[in-house]
Amino acid sequence: MTHRLTVPDRKRDHIRGAATAPISLLEYGDYECPFCGEVEPIVAEIQTRLGEDLCFAFRHFPLTTVHPHSERAAEAAEAASAQGSFWEMHEMLFQNQQALEDEDLVQYASLLGLDDVRLLREVEAGAYAGRVRDDFKSGVRAGVNGTPTFFINGERYDGARGLEEMLAALTADVV
């Protein structure tokens, strides 16, 4: 049970990479958090470098008190996911952390070729609020205390968030 909280869950998580990949990286993050934004290119580079050896998953951990747009941004990513474009929206949001008003979300949906009216309607209705909350709650139970928090093969990673350090930790167990 506890383990499931810290490794990608193929049944519900947004996952990139092969399900059978030997290395897993799970991130709890917040689209309005500057530290998550900072580490995003590193996470992308890690995925490029490790290729099929890596299974990456992202879960929402919006701290709305300090990041008032983070909840709706997370729900927008879920709404995009319902239209098959989670990762495209995920990247879009991280690239535009300063512009996360509703009209921005609509614009991103439109840029990605999604049904922007549907996306806004679903976000306004809180259609994915429960899903985002479930991510948040699982994070709390996994001991997440801020963002970003990473788990490598189920183990919390508290090291430096640089490319070399993270790559070293990710490949430490792999011969």
Next chain:
Amino acid sequence: MTGDANYKDMYAKSRRGPLPAGTKAPEFTLRSTPDQWLTLNELQGRPLILAFYPADWSPVCGDQMTLYNEMLDEFQEFDAELLGISVDGAWCHAAFARDRKLHFPLLADFEPKGAVARDYGVYRDKDGVCERALFVIDPEGIIRWSYVSPLGVNPGANGILTALERLKDEKAGAAP
């Protein structure tokens, strides 16, 4: 000087380490705002979470209190009340709570400084601040779980939730 003597007396009585589970939670009355007071006794009848922290405004504290602020709904599911406590004064707390949009009381263990933290065994004499310490108190006023985190480490909320869950399970088990 009388004041000086009082502090010496308090230092002498300072406990080492947090009060353990099973102990009766020491009574206290502290300011929750510049013109309001909160007494432990008044809060009994429901589970209580006491979160001692070193100081308003320091980055880790902010994270911890911010996280708990996000968790109020979850604590509410256990009918539990959350109180933050530090040695900062009531006006400082008011500014901090407003800035971070915190929706739970922050108590000022301000005068005599750290007296409540001392009663709970979580005062750092050398630093003049509370430890980063958590207590879960049951509706009858008994401490059921306590934990001290390294000062710079946000302990998160998992321990609190586990303790609240255990309380709830016991209550369900005890019901006829």
